[in-house]
Amino acid sequence: MPKSKPITVVDVARAAGVAVGTVSRVLNHHPNVNEAARAQVLKAAQDLGYKRIRHHRREGDTAPASAARGNIGVLIFGMEDTLVHLPVVSAALHGVERALSTRGENLMLANIPRGDLVPAFLRDGGVAGLILKGPNQGMLPSAEASGLIHAIERYPHVWLMGRLRNARGDHCNFDAFAAGQLVATYLYEQNHRRIAFLNPKPGHTQFEKLQRGFVDAAEQLGAEPAVLSVPPPEELVWPLPAITHEDKVRLLVERWRRLPAATRPTALFTPSDRTAVQLYGALREQGVRVPQDVSVISCNNETSLVSGLNPPLTTVDVHAETVGRRAVEQLFWRIAHPEEPLTQQVLVEPRLVVRDSVKRLP
Structure with a gap:
């Protein structure tokens, strides 16, 4: 039998009828969640059999040396809420989630469609680094014009599956x-x-x-x-x-x-x-x-x-789940090398899957 696909925070959010950020806050025991939403999330997680994987950090693993050690932010912004339910994005986020769990890190997730809010974990210095999924069209606003971009640029970060031309920071994607x-x-x-x-x-x-x-x-x-x-x-x-x-x-x-x-x-x-x-x-x-x-x-x-x-x-x-895992690896490299001036780009090799929609011509 094929191996069943692990349940992710995106699956829990869909089943509970709430935003993925709400699921993240509930699972991380954040007090700023109303009790009805908390109950919905916990019930959905139990019904789906969602389990947070915890592993002790291996000796020699690179980790953030700060008060935020153990917390990594995943920030989705500038796109409609439906973005996280696209299978390719969901798979990449699953790769991020699995990689962080394997390292024993907490995932702090926020989805800000309008890009007009700064999550508490960014304001309060509650994370050691960020995985970013932003829009793939247009330009980012400047840090002077956007409180969110200003907050992002204070942290080590890696863009996931797309980086706008004027965006700064490392990038992990398929080629x-x-x-x-x-x-x-x-x-x-x-x-x-x-x-x-x-x-x-x-x-x-x-x-x-x-x-x-x-x-x-x-x-x-x-x-x-x-x-x-x-x-x-x-x-x-x-x-x-x-x-x-x-x-x-x-x-x-x-x-x-x-x-x-x-x-x-x-x-x-x-x-x-x-x-x-x-x-x-x-x-x-x-x-x-x-x-x-x-x-x-x-x-x-x-x-x-x-x-x-x-x-x-x-x-x-495009091996989206692998892209997500590699983004986490790159983020921890960046956290360990904050003074490295060169922007890094990690590209995962794609693979053709041949089915029946292409006709061979004579």
Whole structure:
């Protein structure tokens, strides 16, 4: 039998109908939680069989030398609450949680969609370092303009699965450029020469790296890559939507359909499995069959999202849980080397998962 997936704070939050930050406060015995919410969380944790793993710190382990020793903050901000329920983000947070538990650390989690609050554990110096999951579009406000960013920059921190261009600090992610290259190479090997990247979120740092890797590899192989993108937003206001609106995907399909048959791409690369689910639906509405009429390939390998797709989706496994674990390792390295001036970037190698949504052409 397959091994059951461990229960995480995200699962408890979903079952209790509360924010993940509330679960974190309850499990860390924070007094500032109303009794009804506390009871909901404890009941959900018991019903799900959630267990906090505790291990004694091994001799030689690096640990924060401060009053906050034993506490690490995980801060999610600038995105809608639904972000933490996306399987790829949930898997990365699970990796963080498991890695911290193995080290005997407490996880202090806060979700601040508007980025307009400073959690108590940041104000009070209650953590030794931070794992950050922020938006992947736009720019961070300056520390002078944002109390949250000002507080973040006082601590050692590592960005998780995406870092904006003006953000400071170390970063742990999957290698999105390599993932784009993997996709282009595979499509070329299946004899596709006209291939397209669909971008429903212009300016999205992850999507842009996927696009660059895809286009770079396709051009080197002698294929003809195209990029189909929706118009960029006029303004970005936190919280940003976590899920692409279906109308944007429909617009991309319409643009693809309007291309002359002689130049129309025979394969479409979507930057996320959530978008691929929407793409399947938009193509079906137009009477377009996958893969008979067009091949589809995606990224993230979010099996809970794509398990019902027919045909099964070929995608890239980004090893999100490993990314989360590596982010914790990098944070403890940064805590031990606070004076190291060079920003570190840790990239996890992706892997192609071949299923049935790409047709081999003659």
